[in-house]
Amino acid sequence: xxxxxxxxxxxxxxxxxxxxxxxxxxxxxxxxxxxxxxxxxxxxxxxxxxxxxxxxxxxxxxxxxxxxxxxxxxxxxxxxxxxxxxxxxxxxxxxxxxxxxxxxxxxxxxxxxxxxxxxxxxxxxxxxxxxxxxxxxxxxxxxxxxxxxxxxxxxxxxxxxxxxxxxxxxxxxxxxxxxxxxxxxxxxxxxxxxxxxxxxx
Amino acid sequence: xxxxxxxxxxxxxxxxxxxxxxxxxxxxxxxxxxxxxxxxxxxxxxxxxxxxxxxxxxxxxxxxxxxxxxxxxxxxxxxxxxxxxxxxxxxxxxxxxxxxxxxxxxxxxxxxxxxxxxxxxxxxxxxxxxxxxxxxxxxxxxxxxxxxxxxxxxxxxxxxxxxxxxxxxxxxxxxxxxxxxxxxxxxxxxxxxxxxxxxxx
Numbered sequence: 587x588x589x590x591x592x593x594x595x596x597x598x599x600x601x602x603x604x605x606x607x608x609x610x611x612x613x614x615x616x617x618x619x620x621x622x623x624x625x626x627x628x629x630x631x632x633x634x635x636x637x638x639x640x641x642x643x644x645x646x647x648x649x650x651x652x653x654x655x656x657x658x659x660x661x662x663x664x665x666x667x668x669x670x671x672x673x674x675x676x677x678x679x680x681x682x683x684x685x686x687x688x689x690x691x692x693x694x695x696x697x698x699x700x701x702x703x704x705x706x707x708x709x710x711x712x713x714x715x716x717x718x719x720x721x722x723x724x725x726x727x728x729x730x731x732x733x734x735x736x737x738x739x740x741x742x743x744x745x746x747x748x749x750x751x752x753x754x755x756x757x758x759x760x761x762x763x764x765x766x767x768x769x770x771x772x773x774x775x776x777x778x779x780x781x782x783x784x785x786x787x
Numbered sequence: 788x789x790x791x792x793x794x795x796x797x798x799x800x801x802x803x804x805x806x807x808x809x810x811x812x813x814x815x816x817x818x819x820x821x822x823x824x825x826x827x828x829x830x831x832x833x834x835x836x837x838x839x840x841x842x843x844x845x846x847x848x849x850x851x852x853x854x855x856x857x858x859x860x861x862x863x864x865x866x867x868x869x870x871x872x873x874x875x876x877x878x879x880x881x882x883x884x885x886x887x888x889x890x891x892x893x894x895x896x897x898x899x900x901x902x903x904x905x906x907x908x909x910x911x912x913x914x915x916x917x918x919x920x921x922x923x924x925x926x927x928x929x930x931x932x933x934x935x936x937x938x939x940x941x942x943x944x945x946x947x948x949x950x951x952x953x954x955x956x957x958x959x960x961x962x963x964x965x966x967x968x969x970x971x972x973x974x975x976x977x978x979x980x981x982x983x984x985x986x987x988x
Contacts, residue, residue, distance in 0.1 A: 634843070634845060634846070642835070643835060644835060644956060645835070645958055648956065648971060651969075652971070652975075655988075656978070659981065755845060755848075757845050757846055768849060768852075770849060770853070773974030773975075774853075777856070777857070777860060787856075787859050787860060
């Protein structure tokens with residue numbers, strides 16, 4: 587197994603969702619692990635004084651159209667949820683609690699279920715109860731997850747993850763880091779693929 | 788000849804330059820004309836309250852790296868010029884004057900020469916004298932171009948072009964419109980290519 591791909595995303599990011607549907611296949615193709623690293627785009631917006639693309643004038647309507655068109659092109663089930671976007675602190679805390687208590691694979695299953703719930707079934711991933719139910723639906727301990735959402739250690743863990751992401755220059759979703767190389771956006775998955783194939787250029 | 792592709796760009800946009808190196812081949816492949824339509828991204832920044840990507844914190848350094856990496860991937864000669872970015876009112880006025888007086892093909896030759904001058908040879912395309920010299924180097928009448936830069940009719944022509952672009956929802960460079968379909972960025976040239984191939988999806 588070669589060096590890993592760090593995959594940064596926000597549970598409320600539709601491009602992050604589209605990226606999540608494609609990145610594991612790239613990792614498998616190159617025998618390269620993919621570390622799923624949810625974080626909070628809100629911290630980026632605060633740092634840079636920006637706002638979600640879909641909420642911006644002119645660019646927002648374009649991006650909604652582009653999202654639907656891109657999803658159809660890639661054959662990915664996708665809808666623009668309502669409400670959208672939402673805050674995903676609870677989803678992130680649950681993810682890291684599951685990762686710490688049950689391992690990477692279970693955490694990824696939760697992330698995938700949350701993404702599917704939000705962008706296919708319109709379940710509000712910003713709602714802590716939805717997060718708990720989604721975890722319980724995977725056979726995880728719902729009560730323990732609910733407790734974890736209020737746990738100071740998990741709160742601190744998430745803050746550390748978000749700070750580390752910003753420290754590494756992550757500013758979007760999806761965002762990929764492989765070694766020292768950073769790739770922003772679904773649009774760069776092809777470049778990352780080529781980078782892994784060639785060793786860089 | 789089918790419906791045309793409208794290709795919007797700013798002479799100071801490096802992604803616009805990269806797009807300009809790829810879009811004509813897409814048009815030829817599908818027997819589809821490409822209308823080169825320089826405009827002023829400054830009008831977009833003013834409209835949306837935004838700023839050039841390369842000048843933004845965090846995203847700026849990333850984009851400079853991404854530009855160099857993308858240019859190498861596509862085998863396109865490219866450097867980040869200095870000064871950068873610059874205002875390109877003179878370049879745009881010259882373009883539309885040449886288009887009106889000598890036709891589309893000559894105007895495109897001027898656009899290509901200006902882009903090469905700026906992004907390969909580091910000639911400041913924001914400088915009216917550089918624009919005039921570049922036009923003269925193509926066998927165009929330098930004195931007439933210099934006069935056109937101050938011509939009220941050409942000034943109005945450019946304002947009309949910029950207003951029309953904004954009216955159509957253009958907000959980036961490169962930006963492509965084919966029929967009712969809009970594609971933003973070099974990243975969407977592949978989608979546009981597929982759209983032309985399939986008739987849409």
